[in-house]
Amino acid sequence: MKFCSNCASPVSLSVPPGDHLPRFVCANCGTIHYENPRIIAGCVIEHEGKILLCKRAIEPRHGFWTIPAGFMENGESVQQAAAREAMEEALAHVRIGSLLAVVNVLRAHQVHIMFRATLTQPSFGIGPESLESQLYAEAEIPWPELAFLSVEFALRRYLDDRAKGREQLHFRDIDWRDGKPVMTDGDSQ
Amino acid sequence: MKFCSNCASPVSLSVPPGDHLPRFVCANCGTIHYENPRIIAGCVIEHEGKILLCKRAIEPRHGFWTIPAGFMENGESVQQAAAREAMEEALAHVRIGSLLAVVNVLRAHQVHIMFRATLTQPSFGIGPESLESQLYAEAEIPWPELAFLSVEFALRRYLDDRAKGREQLHFRDIDWRDGKPVMTDGDSQ
Ligand SMILES: [Zn+2]
Ligand SMILES: [Zn+2]
Numbered sequence: 001m002k003f004c005s006n007c008a009s010p011v012s013l014s015v016p017p018g019d020h021l022p023r024f025v026c027a028n029c030g031t032i033h034y035e036n037p038r039i040i041a042g043c044v045i046e047h048e049g050k051i052l053l054c055k056r057a058i059e060p061r062h063g064f065w066t067i068p069a070g071f072m073e074n075g076e077s078v079q080q081a082a083a084r085e086a087m088e089e090a091l092a093h094v095r096i097g098s099l100l101a102v103v104n105v106l107r108a109h110q111v112h113i114m115f116r117a118t119l120t121q122p123s124f125g126i127g128p129e130s131l132e133s134q135l136y137a138e139a140e141i142p143w144p145e146l147a148f149l150s151v152e153f154a155l156r157r158y159l160d161d162r163a164k165g166r167e168q169l170h171f172r173d174i175d176w177r178d179g180k181p182v183m184t185d186g187d188s189q
Numbered sequence: 190m191k192f193c194s195n196c197a198s199p200v201s202l203s204v205p206p207g208d209h210l211p212r213f214v215c216a217n218c219g220t221i222h223y224e225n226p227r228i229i230a231g232c233v234i235e236h237e238g239k240i241l242l243c244k245r246a247i248e249p250r251h252g253f254w255t256i257p258a259g260f261m262e263n264g265e266s267v268q269q270a271a272a273r274e275a276m277e278e279a280l281a282h283v284r285i286g287s288l289l290a291v292v293n294v295l296r297a298h299q300v301h302i303m304f305r306a307t308l309t310q311p312s313f314g315i316g317p318e319s320l321e322s323q324l325y326a327e328a329e330i331p332w333p334e335l336a337f338l339s340v341e342f343a344l345r346r347y348l349d350d351r352a353k354g355r356e357q358l359h360f361r362d363i364d365w366r367d368g369k370p371v372m373t374d375g376d377s378q
Pocket of ligand 2: 193194195196197198215216217218219220
């Protein structure tokens with residue numbers, strides 16, 4: 001951020017009175033420009049025992065596989081965002097179920113919120129942000145070709161819970177140090 | 190938003206190619222300025238059977254009671270944000286427990302994420318954003334003087350679960366139509 005979105009004057013980083021973190025502040029009009037984490041909403045979609053994955057047609061991670069997931073928009077719920085992403089990426093009508101995972105992706109300033117879901121119609125397709133969509137049996141999931149660590153986490157916990165006949169909620173923090181991911185799990189519930 | 194934060198040119202609302210929603214777009218440098226929901230992180234803190242509430246010293250809802258809660262910051266987890274708010278508003282060291290509530294506050298473009306928590310030290314105080322802090326027994330909670338609908342929801346579900354000896358996760362959407370709140374609950378889990 002270089003300029004004030006309210007008055008077009010240059011902004012500078014400083015800690016506002018009563019605050020404890022540096023913000024982009026406009027000396028001309030006084031506006032404080034806060035920046036906050038964004039929510040990625042997604043869902044693990046099961047149909048006839050298989051999991052629906054999409055091959056990404058966009059960066060980052062073009063050509064890798066993911067569950068439908070993307071930035072939550074203003075005016076929708078997290079659940080609606082997850083269902084919308086299923087429609088956009090896989091042309092899939094889904095029923096959103098229980099909450100599966102909350103993953104803090106610290107360096108990216110993101111919180112990934114993933115639900116369980118099922119198809120409400122036995123059809124799906126390839127949305128504009130996908131190269132392919134495919135139902136994978138558990139033994140066929142392309143683990144080395146998954147796009148994101150949070151997606152691998154959600155899928156592994158989903159399948160582990162399914163094998164145990166339960167639906168738990170799982171927490172993980174993903175940080176990045178010296179070029180390597182550092183992952184810390186919270187208690188499941 | 191009136192001006193581009195990257196180049197100071199005026200922005201205008203338009204739907205970018207491949208997108209489906211209007212965004213603030215800069216015709217000069219091409220930057221698309223996305224706006225997304227923000228996370229409010231908070232916690233219901235129990236100590237010796239009582240609930241810790243703070244009377245707000247700031248707007249909105251100055252003078253009303255709330256659980257510690259506030260905007261999540263970049264670089265922290267949702268759980269860290271909830272614990273930080275407990276420290277800032279009530280000078281309370283807390284241990285964050287299970288996830289209590291996820292509330293979509295649609296018109297405010299916010300998702301309220303509230304955890305259960307306990308004091309790790311038997312002391313608390315009055316932070317700069319609070320007028321008072323107080324432990325309330327269940328029968329003494331000032332329900333008509335609570336600051337936010339999401340706080341009332343979290344407290345009622347917390348106490349109901351406690352009475353039943355369980356810790357569930359609860360979902361609610363809060364929208365606003367014709368000047369009145371419209372609330373829709375999801376399945377608890
Ligand atoms: Zn300004
Ligand atoms: Zn620009």
